[in-house]
Amino acid sequence: MRLGVMGGTFDPVHHGHLVAASEVQALLGLDEVVFVPTGQPWQKEEREVSPAEHRYLMTVVATASNPRFTVSRVDIDRAGLTYTVDTLRDLRAQRPGAELFFITGADALAQILSWKDADELFGLARFVGVTRPGYELSELGLPADRVTLQEVPAMAISSTDCRERVRAGEPVWYLVPDGVVQYISKHHLYRGAP
Ligand code: ATP
Ligand code: MG
Numbered sequence: 001m002r003l004g005v006m007g008g009t010f011d012p013v014h015h016g017h018l019v020a021a022s023e024v025q026a027l028l029g030l031d032e033v034v035f036v037p038t039g040q041p042w043q044k045e046e047r048e049v050s051p052a053e054h055r056y057l058m059t060v061v062a063t064a065s066n067p068r069f070t071v072s073r074v075d076i077d078r079a080g081l082t083y084t085v086d087t088l089r090d091l092r093a094q095r096p097g098a099e100l101f102f103i104t105g106a107d108a109l110a111q112i113l114s115w116k117d118a119d120e121l122f123g124l125a126r127f128v129g130v131t132r133p134g135y136e137l138s139e140l141g142l143p144a145d146r147v148t149l150q151e152v153p154a155m156a157i158s159s160t161d162c163r164e165r166v167r168a169g170e171p172v173w174y175l176v177p178d179g180v181v182q183y184i185s186k187h188h189l190y191r192g193a194p
Contacts, residue, residue, distance in 0.1 A: 004033035016155035100125035106135035166190035
């Protein structure tokens with residue numbers, strides 16, 4: 001069992017996340033990619049992140065039609081800040097025998113060495129760094145045998161930009177799946193002050 005792990009805040013999930021996961025699934029022959037919405041992310045303590053249940057449900061809506069995509073609650077059900085090392089430990093315990101491939105964009109990959117228990121991370125999973133417009137993809141300083149770099153179709157989309165667009169009354173159609181556009185509007189997400 002080869003299991004991809006796509007961690008993220010997903011506030012909201014967008015087509016950049018979905019294309020990255022789909023490309024890596026196909027190129028590495030993964031049996032499944034599990035999307036793992038974070039609880040309170042430790043890098044984003046300074047900004048108000050939307051309630052976990054909204055981010056979880058948007059991720060479910062966005063991935064529902066892909067038979068290889070699933071969504072896990074491990075991070076949102078764990079109290080406290082989310083650290084990737086805990087995500088990987090929990091998934092390991094839930095899926096004994098699965099080989100884990102943690103998928104991450106170039107921006108996040110560049111920071112991995114600053115993550116909690118960085119040394120242990122590379123023992124728990126292989127890391128797949130994907131290209132992301134605006135960031136340089138490099139494995140500098142990361143263990144070469146545990147990190148793969150993968151070019152994926154360039155999607156210049158970020159959740160930050162999607163939130164700002166909604167706040168400004170601009171469209172997010174085609175940046176996020178249709179069901180996510182409708183979910184955002186139904187629950188009046190991203191309308192408040194920044
Ligand atoms: P925010 O702007 O709120 O930080 P984001 O768009 O960066 O949101 P995250 O939830 O922070 O989305 O990212 C989750 C993972 O997806 C990270 O590894 C990130 O690098 C990757 N990712 C996000 N957007 C893209 C994209 N357009 N192309 C490739 N990878 C992406
Ligand atoms: Mg981000």
